[in-house]
Amino acid sequence: MSFQDILLGTPTWVWVLLAVLVSRGMKAMKSGTAPLSKLGIVPAVFAVWGLLHVLSDPAAGWDTALMWVAGGALGVGVGAAIARKSGLTVDRMARTVTLPGSAVPLALILLTFAMKFWIGFELATAAHIGVDSTFIVLNGLVSGIVAGIFAGRFLIYWLALRPTAEPVLERA
DSSP: OOHHHHHHHHHOOOOOOHHHHHHHHTTTTSSSEOOOOOOOHHHHHHHEEEEEEHHTTTTTHHHHHHHHHHHHHHHHHHHHHHTTTTTTEEEEETEEEEOOOSHHHHHHHHHHHHHHHHHHHHHOOOTTTTTTTTHHHHHHHHHHHHHHHHHHHHHHHHHHOOOOOOOOOOOO
16 A cells, blocks of 8 residues: 555545644644633543544444543643643633643644554554454553643643632731
């Protein structure tokens, strides 16, 4: 199978999704301020993408779902650690987060896309890969880790925007 066959055989929605995600990743390379709701787009896309795989693939079973959950838990920890070190600032009144530019989101997006594309290609073209393939479970794990990383980052943004505790006035 030629490279051209691979490109032409890929559904259009995959390329549209890649364009949207790369666009978001490129925007993340520049520092900027955004409302929390906008920062939730990429985590939501990766969570839905992963869950759709787990729920819609007839070959995905409990093992795939458990790997997605385990990968998600691991990813949340990694994403939270990344976000804590990012140097973010928040404006609680405007409910916005200011982030310094970073190539991390774009790198995660490209790595995830490449992994999922490769796994999908293998599942679609390799006759030797059966229904009970470890590729399906691996896809669940990769999806969970990446969804978790983006969710962990989002969690830190959300936690940073919580109102601070009001000081307790002492009685005179």
